[in-house]
Amino acid sequence: MMGLMQDVPLTVDRILDHAANWQGNREIVSRDAEGRVTRSTYAAIHADAKRVSNALAAEGIKQGDRVATMGWNSARHLSAWYGAAGMGAVLHTLNPRLFLEQIAYIANHAGDRLLIADPATADLVEELLPQVPSIEKVIFFCDAASLPQTSFPAIAFDDWIAGQTADFDWGGFDENAACGLCYTSGTTGNPKGVLYSHRSNYIHALMTLQRDALGLSARDTVLLVVPMYHANAWGVVYSAPAVGARLVLPGQRMDGESIYNLIEQEGVTYSAAVPTVWQMLLQYMQENGKRFTTLERVTIGGSACPESIIRTFRDDYGVDVIQGWGMTETSPLGTVSVPNASVAAKSEPEQMAYKLKQGRLLCGLEMKLVDDAGNRLPHDGKTPGRLMIKGPTIAGAYFGGEGGDVLDAEGFFDTGDVSTIDGEGYMQITDRAKDVVKSGGEWISSIEIENIAMGHDAVANAAVVGVSHPKWDERPILLCQLKPGASATAADLTQYLDGKIAKWWMPDDVLFVDDIPLGPTGKIDKKAIRAGLEGYKLPFEVSR
Numbered sequence: 001m002m003g004l005m006q007d008v009p010l011t012v013d014r015i016l017d018h019a020a021n022w023q024g025n026r027e028i029v030s031r032d033a034e035g036r037v038t039r040s041t042y043a044a045i046h047a048d049a050k051r052v053s054n055a056l057a058a059e060g061i062k063q064g065d066r067v068a069t070m071g072w073n074s075a076r077h078l079s080a081w082y083g084a085a086g087m088g089a090v091l092h093t094l095n096p097r098l099f100l101e102q103i104a105y106i107a108n109h110a111g112d113r114l115l116i117a118d119p120a121t122a123d124l125v126e127e128l129l130p131q132v133p134s135i136e137k138v139i140f141f142c143d144a145a146s147l148p149q150t151s152f153p154a155i156a157f158d159d160w161i162a163g164q165t166a167d168f169d170w171g172g173f174d175e176n177a178a179c180g181l182c183y184t185s186g187t188t189g190n191p192k193g194v195l196y197s198h199r200s201n202y203i204h205a206l207m208t209l210q211r212d213a214l215g216l217s218a219r220d221t222v223l224l225v226v227p228m229y230h231a232n233a234w235g236v237v238y239s240a241p242a243v244g245a246r247l248v249l250p251g252q253r254m255d256g257e258s259i260y261n262l263i264e265q266e267g268v269t270y271s272a273a274v275p276t277v278w279q280m281l282l283q284y285m286q287e288n289g290k291r292f293t294t295l296e297r298v299t300i301g302g303s304a305c306p307e308s309i310i311r312t313f314r315d316d317y318g319v320d321v322i323q324g325w326g327m328t329e330t331s332p333l334g335t336v337s338v339p340n341a342s343v344a345a346k347s348e349p350e351q352m353a354y355k356l357k358q359g360r361l362l363c364g365l366e367m368k369l370v371d372d373a374g375n376r377l378p379h380d381g382k383t384p385g386r387l388m389i390k391g392p393t394i395a396g397a398y399f400g401g402e403g404g405d406v407l408d409a410e411g412f413f414d415t416g417d418v419s420t421i422d423g424e425g426y427m428q429i430t431d432r433a434k435d436v437v438k439s440g441g442e443w444i445s446s447i448e449i450e451n452i453a454m455g456h457d458a459v460a461n462a463a464v465v466g467v468s469h470p471k472w473d474e475r476p477i478l479l480c481q482l483k484p485g486a487s488a489t490a491a492d493l494t495q496y497l498d499g500k501i502a503k504w505w506m507p508d509d510v511l512f513v514d515d516i517p518l519g520p521t522g523k524i525d526k527k528a529i530r531a532g533l534e535g536y537k538l539p540f541e542v543s544r
């Protein structure tokens with residue numbers, strides 16, 4: 001017997017309809033491409049998004065066609081996002097920080113028909129266009145006065161939508177229709193496209209709105225630091241309008257001072273970003289003696305959150321840090337580290353151990369650990385295994401069938417992460433499978449050593465990589481970037497680590513570097529580090 005409830009397709013246009021109808025005056029603050037801070041509302045964004053749908057239809061864009069954007073977080077970008085999705089096109093977010101060849105590969109693979117880009121990327125677009133014949137037209141996120149000089153005909157976004165009406169019938173298609181396309185950065189092999197559906201994005205928004213997830217509310221002012229081109233903007237493009245949160249879109253300026261000023265000027269209560277952004281912000285605040293007056297909590301994810309960041313936010317600024325784990329392929333949120341009842345009853349040091357874990361699974365998902373042969377491993381908090389995940393917000397295949405069949409026999413997706421799961425259900429990433437240090441047949445967690453090393457007063461950033469060793473296969477070495485003006489020796493670092501990690505995890509060498517290379521989404525680029533270490537020899541042979 002079937003249920004008798006209304007069969008309403010879960011398409012994301014309904015989310016912005018809801019925001020416009022019921023929180024229409026709620027403000028959207030945006031630093032636009034011209035550098036100005038502008039003020040809009042959900043109702044105005046909704047109207048502009050409908051104009052975008054009409055403009056796209058006038059270009060001949062049909063359901064399923066890919067429309068690319070390449071820009072920072074702005075109100076215009078938000079209108080384009082919903083304008084494309086609402087009329088059934090697929091919004092494909094390109095990351096302007098990738099290499100030209102990668103962007104060209106991705107845009108060709110996606111078969112993008114239109115490109116809407118920030119004017120600051122005009123030089124990049126100039127080089128890109130000859131390499132991507134599928135792009136028929138370029139629109140820049142700006143007004144006519146700010147249109148960059150280009151050798152190709154381009155049009156300003158404001159002009160492009162100006163003549164269009166704000167009437168357009170959104171939706172009317174299957175909730176499983178494609179809605180957005182986002183490529184993983186391809187740290188192994190070519191980038192692969194994750195093709196979100198309306199349904200997966202709608203469900204993801206509801207999942208992340210739980211109090212024990214991102215927990216956004218109508219009373220929040222949300223600063224969306226996570227770029228809209230990174231991992232589906234962590235779903236905030238859907239969850240903020242779903243609850244009518246006030247949204248602040250920071251544009252291109254991501255330095256500590258600019259982020260701090262926006263937080264204070266706009267009364268931001270909540271934000272989300274990768275650890276490197278928060279490190280920059282905290283450094284700026286410490287150097288300039290700044291305080292937060294409104295910020296209550298931040299979600300940190302994308303890479304492991306060092307304890308020093310959690311403590312500084314909490315002890316010095318009264319801000320709660322919540323760690324989340326996810327990936328482009330998981331929409332992205334999979335787990336969040338918030339205390340359950342039994343963890344909440346523990347002492348402060350015990351609770352910190354849980355905050356450092358990547359957390360508990362969101363409702364609707366399943367996860368398991370397996371060995372290399374695919375056998376399930378115990379959830380004992382000690383045994384590391386490949387993390388596998390399943391659910392309606394998890395990729396079932398890559399765009400264009402890249403990578404072939406990506407699910408195991410039980411329908412689980414291999415995250416490429418190695419983790420443990422404890423008896424309370426807390427998952428902890430020990431490494432990415434391709435970054436693990438395997439010494440004497442056992443795994444050493446580079447992430448754990450990095451986190452501890454970053455607790456040392458002199459250390460600004462730390463990275464652990466494995467180097468080959470004649471006896472143990474691999475041994476870890478530690479790269480440290482010191483804070484400006486700080487000094488430390490290799491012996492200081494090993495002394496600091498002594499007693500905090502297993503003896504056989506102790507790095508065999510400590511190298512001081514000016515810079516730890518970061519990838520295009522602000523994560524430590526271990527591939528670049530390993531490439532830079534080619535020919536490196538360990539200073540001595542160790543015994544375990």
Ligand code: ADP
Nearest residue numbers: 184185301302303304324325326327328429432
């Ligand atoms: P990429 O970095 O390859 O572009 P994603 O942005 O999708 O792709 O990154 C997903 C990966 O980031 C995860 O598989 C995991 O390795 C890492 N990651 C995400 N959140 C965390 C976290 N809180 N702690 C540790 N690693 C994390």
